[in-house]
Amino acid sequence: MKAHAQGTPNVRLSLFLPMPRPIEAGDTFAxxxxxxxxxxxxxxxxxxxINFGGFPHMPGNDFALGYVKQGDNNSGxxxxxxRKPASMPCAGQSIACSPPTFGRxxxx
Numbered sequence: 001m002k003a004h005a006q007g008t009p010n011v012r013l014s015l016f017l018p019m020p021r022p023i024e025a026g027d028t029f030a031x032x033x034x035x036x037x038x039x040x041x042x043x044x045x046x047x048x049x050i051n052f053g054g055f056p057h058m059p060g061n062d063f064a065l066g067y068v069k070q071g072d073n074n075s076g077x078x079x080x081x082x083r084k085p086a087s088m089p090c091a092g093q094s095i096a097c098s099p100p101t102f103g104r105x106x107x108x
Contacts, residue, residue, distance in 0.1 A: 001031055 039056035
């Protein structure tokens with residue numbers, strides 16, 4: 001079913017595909033609410049987010065086709081405000097170094 005409109009006293013149905021045979025007076029049918037594969041519909045209409053099988057927070061093609069613009073925040077940091085990890089303490093040096101501890105003390 002593509003759409004429906006509630007009228008008085010009739011209901012108007014629009015179908016995606018034509019019926020295999022002409023509809024005649026007295027014909028019976030059953031309509032079942034379908035899924036449009038959107039996270040919002042799953043959450044708001046069916047309260048079934050736990051079984052949603054998609055990826056609602058993954059950027060779409062429009063994100064992949066984006067480009068850097070002058071004046072944007074192009075620091076390389078997180079786009080959602082998370083703290084960027086500390087840099088390596090001896091980056092750029094040709095000596096062996098250990099990775100940062102991020103506030104933990106390591107005893108040897």
